[in-house]
Amino acid sequence: xxxxxxxxxxxxxxxxxxxxxxxxxxxxxxxxxxxxxxxxxxxxxxxxxxxxxxxxxxxxxxxxxxxxxxxxxxxxxxxxxxxxxxxxxxxxxxxxxxxxxxxxxxxxxxxxxxxxxxxxxxxxxxxxxxxxxxxxxxxxxxxxxxxxxxxxxxxxxxxxxxxxxxxxxxxxxxxxxxxxxxxxxxxxxxxxxxxxxxxxxxxxxxxxxxxxxxxxxxxxxxxxxxxxxxxxxxxxxxxxxxxxxxxxxxxxxxxxxxxxxxxxxxxxxxxxxxxxxxxxxxxxxxxxxxxxxxxxxxxxxxxxxxxxxxxxxxxxxxxxxxxxxxxxxxxxxxxxxxxxxxxxxxxxxxxxxxxxxxxxxxxxxxxxxxxxxxxxxxxxxxxxxxxxxxxxxxxxxxxxxxxxxxxxxxxxxxxxxxxxxxxxxxxxxxxxxxxxxxxxxxxxxxxxxxxxxxxxxxxxxxxxxxxxxx
Amino acid sequence: xxxxxxxxxxxxxxxxxxxxxxxxxxxxxxxxxxxxxxxxxxxxxxxxxxxxxxxxxxxxxxxxxxxxxxxxxxxxxxxxxxxxxxxxxxxxxxxxxxxxxxxxxxxxxxxxxxxxxxxxxxxxxxxxxxxxxxxxxxxxxxxxxxxxxxxxxxxxxxxxxxxxxxxxxxxxxxxxxxxxxxxxxxxxxxxxxxxxxxxxxxxxxxxxxxxxxxxxxxxxxxxxxxxxxxxxxxxxxxxxxxxxxxxxxxxxxxxxxxxxxxxxxxxxxxxxxxxxxxxxxxxxxxxxxxxxxxxxxxxxxx
Numbered sequence: 001x002x003x004x005x006x007x008x009x010x011x012x013x014x015x016x017x018x019x020x021x022x023x024x025x026x027x028x029x030x031x032x033x034x035x036x037x038x039x040x041x042x043x044x045x046x047x048x049x050x051x052x053x054x055x056x057x058x059x060x061x062x063x064x065x066x067x068x069x070x071x072x073x074x075x076x077x078x079x080x081x082x083x084x085x086x087x088x089x090x091x092x093x094x095x096x097x098x099x100x101x102x103x104x105x106x107x108x109x110x111x112x113x114x115x116x117x118x119x120x121x122x123x124x125x126x127x128x129x130x131x132x133x134x135x136x137x138x139x140x141x142x143x144x145x146x147x148x149x150x151x152x153x154x155x156x157x158x159x160x161x162x163x164x165x166x167x168x169x170x171x172x173x174x175x176x177x178x179x180x181x182x183x184x185x186x187x188x189x190x191x192x193x194x195x196x197x198x199x200x201x202x203x204x205x206x207x208x209x210x211x212x213x214x215x216x217x218x219x220x221x222x223x224x225x226x227x228x229x230x231x232x233x234x235x236x237x238x239x240x241x242x243x244x245x246x247x248x249x250x251x252x253x254x255x256x257x258x259x260x261x262x263x264x265x266x267x268x269x270x271x272x273x274x275x276x277x278x279x280x281x282x283x284x285x286x287x288x289x290x291x292x293x294x295x296x297x298x299x300x301x302x303x304x305x306x307x308x309x310x311x312x313x314x315x316x317x318x319x320x321x322x323x324x325x326x327x328x329x330x331x332x333x334x335x336x337x338x339x340x341x342x343x344x345x346x347x348x349x350x351x352x353x354x355x356x357x358x359x360x361x362x363x364x365x366x367x368x369x370x371x372x373x374x375x376x377x378x379x380x381x382x383x384x385x386x387x388x389x390x391x392x393x394x395x396x397x398x399x400x401x402x403x404x405x406x407x408x409x410x411x412x413x414x415x416x417x418x419x420x421x422x423x424x425x426x427x428x429x430x431x432x433x434x435x436x437x438x439x440x441x442x443x444x445x446x447x448x449x450x451x452x453x454x455x456x457x458x459x460x461x462x463x464x465x466x467x468x469x470x
Numbered sequence: 471x472x473x474x475x476x477x478x479x480x481x482x483x484x485x486x487x488x489x490x491x492x493x494x495x496x497x498x499x500x501x502x503x504x505x506x507x508x509x510x511x512x513x514x515x516x517x518x519x520x521x522x523x524x525x526x527x528x529x530x531x532x533x534x535x536x537x538x539x540x541x542x543x544x545x546x547x548x549x550x551x552x553x554x555x556x557x558x559x560x561x562x563x564x565x566x567x568x569x570x571x572x573x574x575x576x577x578x579x580x581x582x583x584x585x586x587x588x589x590x591x592x593x594x595x596x597x598x599x600x601x602x603x604x605x606x607x608x609x610x611x612x613x614x615x616x617x618x619x620x621x622x623x624x625x626x627x628x629x630x631x632x633x634x635x636x637x638x639x640x641x642x643x644x645x646x647x648x649x650x651x652x653x654x655x656x657x658x659x660x661x662x663x664x665x666x667x668x669x670x671x672x673x674x675x676x677x678x679x680x681x682x683x684x685x686x687x688x689x690x691x692x693x694x695x696x697x698x699x700x701x702x703x704x705x706x707x708x709x710x711x712x713x714x715x716x717x718x719x720x721x722x723x724x725x726x727x728x729x730x731x732x733x734x735x736x737x738x739x740x741x742x743x744x745x746x747x748x749x750x751x752x753x754x755x756x757x758x759x760x761x762x763x764x765x766x767x768x769x770x771x772x
Contacts, residue, residue, distance in 0.1 A: 097733050104512040121512070125737030129513040221628040222716065279607025281628030281717065287606065296608075423735035434717040438628065462508060462738060 041357045049141045050364070055085040056355040058362065059110035061100065063117045064092035066305060067345070067379040072114070074374050078365050079358075086358065095119040104131055109350035111359040115171070116345050122422050123171065126348070128464035132170040133349040138360045139169060144368035151367055158414055159343040159384040165420075165466050172363050173343030174375070176382040178304045178322055178401045178408075179229045180339050185319040185396075187295060195323045197336045199234075199266055202326040206275040209298045215277035217270055218297035220285035224433035225425055227267075230301045231433075233325045233340050235263035236413050240333035244415040249467050250458040255451040262328060264436075264443035271439045281438040293318065303344075307397030308380055321400040324408065338411035339404050343384045420466045421457050428453025498750070505743035512737065523744035533745065536715075536722040537752075539634060543641075543702035543723070544756065548695050550642045555649030555694070556687075558586060560679060562650065563657045564665070583654065586647040594644065598711035601640040602627065605712075630720035633713050637721050641708055645701065649694050656690040657683060696760045703753050724749055 041051040058079065062072040069092035076088050089110075093099045097119045103109045109131075115121050126132055139152040139160065152160065156176050163171035183195060191212060196202035206216035219227045236243045239259025246254035254260075270276060277297045280288060285302075286309075292300045293314050300306075307320055314320070324339040347366070349359035365371050372388035375381070380395050382388075382402060394402060405412065418425035432449035435441045441449070457463055505523055509516035527533055562583055565576040576582070589597060604611050605626040613623040626636045660683070668678050684691070706725030709715060715722035715730075724745065732742035 101511060105514055107514070119733070122735065122737045125510050125512055129510050129515065131512045221625065222714065224717075277608075279613070279623065279625045279628070282605065282607035282625030283628070284602075291608065426735040427730070431716065431718040434628075438625075438717070440630075462741075463736075 040355055046147070050137065050357045050360045052083065052357045052361045053355070054083050056358055057087040057089065058112070058355050058358040059089040060091075060112040060362065061096070061110045061114065062090070062092040063096050063114045063120070064094050065117045066309060067381065071375045071378040074378065075362065075366050075371055078368075078371060079362055082361075082365070083358075093119075097121045104350065104352075107352050108354075109352055111349060111353040111355045112362050113348050113350065114345070115348050120346075123165075123346070123419055124421060124464055127165045127170060127466075131351055133351045133353065133356055133359070135163070135169045135172055135349065135360065135363070138172070138363050141360070141364060144364055145370075151364060154367060154385055156341075156343070156384045156386050157410070158341060158412065161468065162343050162414060162416055162419065163346065164468075171346040171348050172366075173346050174366060174384060175343065175345040176341065176384045176405070177344040178339055178341045178405050179233070179302070180322040180324055180404060181230060182292070182300050182302055182306055182320050182322055182397075183298060184295070185321050186317050187298065193298075195321075196326045199326050199328050203269060203273075206270060206273070210275060214295065215297040216275040217299050218277040218280045218283070218288045218291050219301060219437060220283060220288045221281035221434065221438065222284040223430065224281075224437055225430040226285065226301050227437050228425070228429050228433050229303075229340065230325045231263050231267050232415060233413075234266060234328060235259040236340075236415075237325065237332050237334040237336075237338055238262055238328045241413050244413060245468060247454070248415055248417045248420060250417075250421075250454055250465065252455075253451060255454055256447050260447055261443065264447055266328060268436070268443045268446075271437055276437065281434065304398065304401040305381065307395060320397040322397065322404050323400075324404065334411050334413065337404075337407040337409075338413060339408040340414055341405050341408060341412040342414040416468060417454075421463065424453055424457050428456070501743045501746050501750075504740055505747045507740045508738075509740040509743075510737050511732070511739035516740065519740065523741050524748075526741065527744050527748065532719060532722065533724065533727055535719055536724040536727045539722060540703050540705065540724050540752075542634075543638065543705055544699055546638060547641060547645070547702040548698035550638075551645045551649055551698050552691060552694055554642065554646050555653050556679075556684070556691075558582075558646070558650045559653035559657060560683065563654050564678075564683075583651065586650045588647065589644045590647045590651075592644075594707045595711060597640065597644045598708050601636075601643075601708075602712055605636055627713050628717055630717045633717060634721040637705070637708055637712050640712065641701075641705065644708070645698065652690060652694065653687060656687050660686050692761070696757050699756045699760050700753055703749065703756060724752075 040053060040056055042048065042053045044051040058076075060072060060076060062069045069090075072092070073090060076090055080086065080088055094117060096113065096115055096117060100109060100113065100121065104126075115123075115126075139150065141151050143149045143151050143154050145154075159173060159176075160169055163169055163173050187193075188195065191209075193205060193208065194201075196205045209216040232244070232247075235257070236259070239257060239262075243254075243257055243259045246257065277288075277291060280291075280297075283291065288297075289300060289302065289306065289310055290313050291297055293310050304322065306322075307314075310320075322339075324337060327336045347363065349356060349363070353359050366375070367383075367385055369385065369388055372383040372385040373392055375383050376389050376392050376394075380398055382398065382405075389402065429450050432441075432446055432453065435449065436443070436446040458465070504516075506519055506521070507516035508519050508522075562575040562579040564574065565579070592600075605613075607613055607623065607625040607628065610626075612626065616623050624632055626632050664682060664686075665678065668682055673681070704725050705723045706729065709721055709723050709726055710729065713721045715726050728742045728745040728749065730736070731738050731745060
């Protein structure tokens with residue numbers, strides 16, 4: 001309310017870009033190039049394959065979101081057990097970007113960063129400026145549990161791909177997330193409904209649900225990109241994985257492929273026939289999920305974090321289940337069971353970390369069976385370590401996630417355009433989905449808008465481009 | 471006294487000036503410098519681009535769309551807020567005319583004053599959340615009332631036809647209380663005998679308001695105008711929290727463009743600084759224009 005405040009805010013980009021230490025003469029761009037963590041290493045041995053200096057301090061910064069920070073403290077304790085002489089500094093924040101940006105410029109970033117949440121640092125920015133350490137060394141190091149196995153071989157499929165930029169593995173995504181359609185097993189059993197396997201069954205079911213006085217669908221109207229996930233999944237299952245690679249690689253007219261057209265037409269039907277809860281375009285993700293938990297809508301699109309996010313408002317015995325998107329028809333390239341599974345919750349080690357080897361070693365501990373199981377128990381989420389949840393009792397929803405991923409097996413698919421070009425999904429496709437699922441535009445205009453967004457990224461020279469092979 | 475003057479002045483003036491220089495002026499200067507580079511914000515490397523960022527900004531349709539919204543705010547926010555503020559404060563300080571010669575507010579004006587001022591003590595973030603729930607399409611107060619009356623219930627913040635106006639309404643609501651109190655205080659300092667004279671001459675309330683009160687309040691209104699004009703060029707917090715510029719950029723403002731460019735879905739600090747520089751000049755020109763346009767001869771009561 002004070003004029004000076006407001007004026008000052010106009011210069012906020014400049015102000016926030018200034019490290020507090022910067023004096024009048026020193027400027028935001030004048031950070032040092034002198035520090036390099038590379039040589040802070042001990043000799044590599046079989047015991048110590050990454051060459052960790054036993055007394056080198058380790059600094060860890062955790063995103064304090066849905067998972068909290070307790071799991072990280074446990075991992076740090078495991079590190080301390082192995083290297084008792086190392087001083088470990090732990091901090092947690094919701095604003096990773098604002099907290100760490102000056103330290104990247106200054107050349108003094110922490111050793112381990114959990115770069116996640118809404119305040120996540122854009123990966124395109126980090127990668128294109130060469131600020132991330134190559135984690136390839138970690139992949140080839142022996143696993144802590146079984147020295148005859150490499151860390152690489154203990155990871156679930158897709159973990160390496162989703163953290164790789166032009167072939168370099170730069171981000172370790174620690175959780176394994178499935179994206180699908182959720183329903184309440186309790187509601188479906190009570191009403192005698194069956195989760196649909198084909199599109200025709202899906203539409204028939206929607207009709208039935210609507211007749212029962214419940215809205216078949218709801219979605220986060222404020223973050224409508226949640227609905228781009230089932231739409232893209234339908235297209236990929238229909239047309240094969242090349243539909244996704246074309247989009248990721250920003251190929252011309254990738255969004256207007258035949259498979260995308262078929263999927264957009266199909267999904268347009270739930271809008272046309274009024275199968276979406278009235279008012280959904282005005283709800284944010286929490287609000288729409290709450291409507292769903294309260295039984296006002298039967299189906300919702302979300303990732304496997306849904307169960308823990310909804311914990312406080314889900315009625316007892318709701319028993320949420322995840323399911324893949326229905327198949328469009330018999331000519332689908334992927335079976336009904338194929339579901340989008342991907343590694344999420346990225347962890348990074350900055351290239352200029354003082355204790356780079358320690359950061360990698362910390363990851364090796366996270367990826368050990370002990371570290372991974374502890375994580376699952378604390379936050380009820382699946383880690384990317386294969387078989388880590390064996391013998392751990394999972395909540396209902398997560399069990400269905402685990403089963404769905406198993407059934408999907410090698411047919412699982414994913415896309416990465418959203419991590420390559422955050423703006424494309426977060427802003428452009430998001431806005432197009434908002435228009436499409438509220439019924440203001442039709443399928444052709446929707447794909448046109450998405451394509452326009454992708455083209456604007458492709459033609460922007462200031463954005464680094466990435467390619468993926470499969 | 472005399473010989474100790476300069477050390478005293480220096481002791482008290484220098485530290486604040488120094489702090490002001492470091493934390494206010496230097497970021498400004500740096501924003502100008504950064505706006506001429508392609509700095510991406512996570513390494514010290516940046517390439518000098520000259521005015522490329524500004525030419526790109528000139529062709530940026532999203533920036534223009536945001537500026538258009540700011541322009542609408544600039545036209546409407548001061549008019550609505552000052553209009554309502556004047557109306558309420560008039561009612562509160564001279565709306566009632568119980569005694570013939572007395573100038574008093576409507577019954578319970580002290581209570582109303584408190585109520586109007588209430589949004590002012592809330593953080594803007596809380597205001598944004600309150601209004602988001604008010605506009606909740608299914609369980610919000612607004613649609614609850616509309617449904618009760620049998621009227622259609624739009625998805626307010628989810629509909630590009632309404633989202634911007636909904637935010638504007640919240641903006642006016644959160645601002646009006648401050649100006650009610652400000653104008654009220656100014657009105658109280660107008661000598662009562664002026665009103666008594668006017669009343670004896672038989673002036674109507676409207677004449678009193680437009681011929682006496684507002685001219686005597688002109689200085690205050692002018693200040694209010696400038697504050698609100700600057701607030702209209704900002705609008706960032708409410709927009710970000712209530713709609714995040716959506717749906718489909720319909721409620722976007724230039725401050726949000728800048729934030730998104732630097733911290734949101736891109737990390738283009740050079741480009742964001744260019745937006746900041748443009749905002750700086752826009753705000754500056756608007757304040758200068760407002761000061762010039764609103765200039766009147768000062769009336770002194772004596």
